[in-house]
Amino acid sequence: MLMVADFFGNHDVSTLGELKEVLSRRAETLNANAFSMAPADGEVPFLGIFVKNDQAVLQYIGSDSSELAISQGKEPYGNATFYETKGGGTIDFPMEAIVPMSVAVDAAVEFFNTQARPECVRWLEI
Numbered sequence: 001m002l003m004v005a006d007f008f009g010n011h012d013v014s015t016l017g018e019l020k021e022v023l024s025r026r027a028e029t030l031n032a033n034a035f036s037m038a039p040a041d042g043e044v045p046f047l048g049i050f051v052k053n054d055q056a057v058l059q060y061i062g063s064d065s066s067e068l069a070i071s072q073g074k075e076p077y078g079n080a081t082f083y084e085t086k087g088g089g090t091i092d093f094p095m096e097a098i099v100p101m102s103v104a105v106d107a108a109v110e111f112f113n114t115q116a117r118p119e120c121v122r123w124l125e126i
């Protein structure tokens with residue numbers, strides 16, 4: 001089971017169907033959301049997903065908190081702004097961290113099943 005927090009609250013997620021339903025939610029005016037996922041009994045490992053439109057940025061913190069990584073996409077230059085709060089608070093990420101939302105969903109499913117860093121994503125150690 002995972003605890004998933006987003007713009008709309010905290011959710012105990014015990015099935016893949018529930019996970020995919022939570023991941024489909026967006027704040028309508030922003031077409032965005034930010035998801036924090038961790039095992040229900042702890043804070044790590046942690047998978048964070050920032051979503052805007054059909055783009056996502058993933059962050060991972062391993063069990064010992066020293067394993068830190070961010071998703072690695074294809075765009076090498078510039079920054080992109082994502083929302084970290086429903087009220088419009090923003091956070092900037094390098095463009096190279098952006099992946100399609102479909103990749104983020106695959107990563108979330110893998111994290112749900114393994115509670116380890118998803119291997120379906122290219123990662124940049126930070």
